[in-house]
Amino acid sequence: MNLPEHVKTPSRTPVYAFVGNPNCGKSTLFNALTGLKQKVGNYPGVTVERKVGTAYSQHGHPMTVIDLPGAYSLAARSPDEAVTRDVLLGRRADTQMPDRIVCIVDGSNLERNLYLVHQILDLGRPVILVVNMIDVATNAGLQIRFDHLEKELGIPVIPAQASRGHGLIELKLAMSRSDLPLPKHRWSVPAAIAPAVAELQASLQDADKKPPLIARAEALLLLTDPDPVRVTGSQPLSPRTAAILQQWTKRWQDDGTDWSGSLVGARYDAIGKLTAESVKSAASVAPQNVSDRIDAIVTHGFWGWAVLGSIMTLLFLSIFTLAEYPMGLIESAVAAMADGVKAAMPPGDLRDLITDGAIAGVGGVVIFLPQILILFFFIGLLESTGYMARAAFIMDRLMSRVGLNGKSFIPLLSSYACAIPGIMATRTIEDHKDRLVTILVAPFMSCSARLPVYLLMIAALVPSREVPILTKVGLMLLMYGLGTCGAFAFAWLFKRTLLKGEPPLMIMELPPYRLPRVKDVALQMAERGGIFLKRAGTIILAISIVLWALTAYPKAGEDATPSEQIAQSFAGQAGHVIEPAIEPLGFNWQIGIGLISSFAAREVFVSATSVVFNVEEDEENTEPLLQALRSATWPDGRPLFTPLVCLTLMVFYVFAMQCVSTVAIVKRETNSWRWPLFQIGYQTGFAWILCLIIYQTGTALGF
Amino acid sequence: MSDTVSLSSLATGATAVVRAYPLSGNAFLRLREMGMLPGTSFTLLRRAPLGDPIEIKLRGYNLTLRKTEADHIMVEATSA
Numbered sequence: 001m002n003l004p005e006h007v008k009t010p011s012r013t014p015v016y017a018f019v020g021n022p023n024c025g026k027s028t029l030f031n032a033l034t035g036l037k038q039k040v041g042n043y044p045g046v047t048v049e050r051k052v053g054t055a056y057s058q059h060g061h062p063m064t065v066i067d068l069p070g071a072y073s074l075a076a077r078s079p080d081e082a083v084t085r086d087v088l089l090g091r092r093a094d095t096q097m098p099d100r101i102v103c104i105v106d107g108s109n110l111e112r113n114l115y116l117v118h119q120i121l122d123l124g125r126p127v128i129l130v131v132n133m134i135d136v137a138t139n140a141g142l143q144i145r146f147d148h149l150e151k152e153l154g155i156p157v158i159p160a161q162a163s164r165g166h167g168l169i170e171l172k173l174a175m176s177r178s179d180l181p182l183p184k185h186r187w188s189v190p191a192a193i194a195p196a197v198a199e200l201q202a203s204l205q206d207a208d209k210k211p212p213l214i215a216r217a218e219a220l221l222l223l224t225d226p227d228p229v230r231v232t233g234s235q236p237l238s239p240r241t242a243a244i245l246q247q248w249t250k251r252w253q254d255d256g257t258d259w260s261g262s263l264v265g266a267r268y269d270a271i272g273k274l275t276a277e278s279v280k281s282a283a284s285v286a287p288q289n290v291s292d293r294i295d296a297i298v299t300h301g302f303w304g305w306a307v308l309g310s311i312m313t314l315l316f317l318s319i320f321t322l323a324e325y326p327m328g329l330i331e332s333a334v335a336a337m338a339d340g341v342k343a344a345m346p347p348g349d350l351r352d353l354i355t356d357g358a359i360a361g362v363g364g365v366v367i368f369l370p371q372i373l374i375l376f377f378f379i380g381l382l383e384s385t386g387y388m389a390r391a392a393f394i395m396d397r398l399m400s401r402v403g404l405n406g407k408s409f410i411p412l413l414s415s416y417a418c419a420i421p422g423i424m425a426t427r428t429i430e431d432h433k434d435r436l437v438t439i440l441v442a443p444f445m446s447c448s449a450r451l452p453v454y455l456l457m458i459a460a461l462v463p464s465r466e467v468p469i470l471t472k473v474g475l476m477l478l479m480y481g482l483g484t485c486g487a488f489a490f491a492w493l494f495k496r497t498l499l500k501g502e503p504p505l506m507i508m509e510l511p512p513y514r515l516p517r518v519k520d521v522a523l524q525m526a527e528r529g530g531i532f533l534k535r536a537g538t539i540i541l542a543i544s545i546v547l548w549a550l551t552a553y554p555k556a557g558e559d560a561t562p563s564e565q566i567a568q569s570f571a572g573q574a575g576h577v578i579e580p581a582i583e584p585l586g587f588n589w590q591i592g593i594g595l596i597s598s599f600a601a602r603e604v605f606v607s608a609t610s611v612v613f614n615v616e617e618d619e620e621n622t623e624p625l626l627q628a629l630r631s632a633t634w635p636d637g638r639p640l641f642t643p644l645v646c647l648t649l650m651v652f653y654v655f656a657m658q659c660v661s662t663v664a665i666v667k668r669e670t671n672s673w674r675w676p677l678f679q680i681g682y683q684t685g686f687a688w689i690l691c692l693i694i695y696q697t698g699t700a701l702g703f
Numbered sequence: 704m705s706d707t708v709s710l711s712s713l714a715t716g717a718t719a720v721v722r723a724y725p726l727s728g729n730a731f732l733r734l735r736e737m738g739m740l741p742g743t744s745f746t747l748l749r750r751a752p753l754g755d756p757i758e759i760k761l762r763g764y765n766l767t768l769r770k771t772e773a774d775h776i777m778v779e780a781t782s783a
Contacts, residue, residue: 073736109764112738258726264735301752397753510765
């Protein structure tokens with residue numbers, strides 16, 4: 001066998017790939033091995049998470065470890081799986097083909113887990129097999145003969161319990177070996193398919209320049225995978241190979257040969273034989289397991305909803321109440337920072353740029369960090385216990401009404417707190433189109449940044465000084481309801497038009513319930529928080545500065561009041577420019593300034609309006625602002641903020657895309673500017689049309 | 704092969720053996736790869752509160768699939 005020299009004796013840093021089914025404990029092992037030496041990002045061109053870390057060998061040499069997305073098979077059915085497949089086959093130019101592979105399997109579910117391992121053994125590279133969760137397997141009465149597995153497969157087999165760190169040293173030792181054996185792995189390809197495999201392999205070696213063993217593995221894969229998921233960044237097949245593949249599939253289709261079925265069957269035959277010899281099951285120990293008993297309640301026709309409802313209530317309560325205190329701290333820290341700068345610097349544009357542009361802009365977004373962290377803590381907890389899959393199971397039927405699947409439920413729900421973590425949570429949705437639709441409609445869910453705007457408008461809407469609590473609650477519910485209906489209606493529309501596709505699969509494993517690993521949850525939470533802060537520090541910082549400049553220039557003169565200054569500024573001019581567009585909605589140029597500056601973050605509307613309507617310093621108190629709003633008029637003396645205008649403005653805030661952080665996150669998650677721009681267009685367009693209808697009908701009816 | 708019925712018509716709690724599959728379709732290839740092969744025995748654990756999807760237990764783990772797929776999978780009941 002002609003192996004490249006580095007496979008036998010790695011002279012440079014060896015590259016290890018960690019592969020396994022979802023829920024097999026792969027990430028726990030990866031985290032334990034690499035600790036904080038990880039880099040998280042996206043694969044260029046696809047929105048699949050890319051995790052690379054550094055581990056150290058027994059002798060202190062660095063080893064690169066790639067944590068590939070969880071996969072059930074190399075015949076990919078999701079972008080996540082496609083990336084795993086393409087990296088292992090060396091199809092991606094952006095990722096080095098791994099030298100060695102560590103396969104992690106769940107010892108309590110060996111048969112199904114070994115299917116992926118079986119495909120990987122075909123690749124002809126050194127493999128280490130980690131049999132994880134041996135404690136669960138032992139409790140289930142399974143006895144695994146590791147020596148037999150080792151002998152049959154010819155590779156190191158390591159029993160492990162990653163959650164407690166057992167097996168970690170043995171794995172490190174195996175990874176440090178310079179003489180890792182190649183798997184000796186024989187299984188018979190079904191006779192009907194063998195000639196096709198040979199022909200494809202030859203073509204892959206010739207025309208696509210693949211090494212022999214990879215070519216054989218790829219040939220087998222192409223046959224099982226007649227309709228492969230392709231992701232950008234992977235190299236396409238040569239025309240010759242594609243033609244051969246097409247020829248064979250056509251011939252089999254005409255004959256009625258179940259070729260992919262027989263290939264899968266042949267693999268399972270081989271696996272079945274192996275597990276029969278190496279796993280002994282004590283048949284007497286087979287009680288109804290704990291997970292099934294929990295599920296009997298959690299997915300019950302009545303209790304299931306009750307549990308889901310309580311968990312969601314708890315989630316929201318903690319987001320709003322627990323976050324309050326740290327949010328207050330951040331707020332005062334931001335204020336203190338601005339004061340510090342004010343004290344240290346002479347007055348002038350540079351000082352204003354730092355305090356009113358940079359600090360205020362970034363501060364206004366960073367204030368949501370506690371909410372985001374709490375939300376991600378909950379999501380991580382629900383995911384690692386296994387509850388998330390149950391929520392998807394319960395909600396699937398409802399979500400499928402609008403063409404989504406149960407997995408969209410949590411991201412949409414999270415978006416009530418803030419669309420940013422919601423959109424980041426769509427990563428659990430495998431289907432690309434489902435994920436995109438969820439991202440597109442997520443900002444309709446009324447996030448907490450809209451609350452200050454709603455509260456101000458509701459206060460202005462009711463002319464009497466005290467707003468009756470029922471009116472307040474009713475209007476609030478109406479806004480939340482409008483957003484939710486809008487989200488589902490647009491999801492339904494998009495699934496039927498723009499992102500039409502096959503109905504999404506709901507073939508999903510319900511993993512056994514497990515105690516969460518707080519360390520893993522915390523690590524994930526820190527990662528998400530980091531991504532959010534990075535955004536706040538870059539794009540949001542830039543846009544805040546631009547927005548500040550728009551209100552600060554050109555200068556109106558020395559004695560100008562803040563409201564005169566803003567009327568004179570570019571923002572004021574822009575307000576005048578867009579006035580014809582928003583006048584049919586009942587908004588004037590002053591409201592226009594509020595709308596424009598809301599683009600930094602919606603709640604900025606409140607502070608922007610108080611500047612525009614020249615309310616004195618005290619921003620905390622909404623009373624003077626309310627009075628200013630009530631006395632504001634059009635040039636002809638008509639009152640500006642009629643109840644109808646307040647209502648229209650609220651509806652506008654429900655639907656319009658006015659959040660630069662969301663735009664930034666959507667850009668990041670979809671890897672293109674196309675979708676965020678589309679989102680700005682369709683959301684704001686829809687908001688405008690709806691507001692036009694409401695205002696014009698309302699006016700016609702005499703309100 | 705006697706008395707095959709579709710998976711979706713099985714009663715909750717019933718145990719059955721997979722007999723036949725449609726030859727094509729992404730869903731069915733994936734179900735095979737998940738170990739649900741002709742000859743595999745499984746138990747229908749429960750249906751979701753709204754009747755869909757369905758949860759089955761096979762090879763020691765739990766799997767969900769929708770009715771639209773279950774309608775096309777022919778199975779033979781081994782116990783009620």
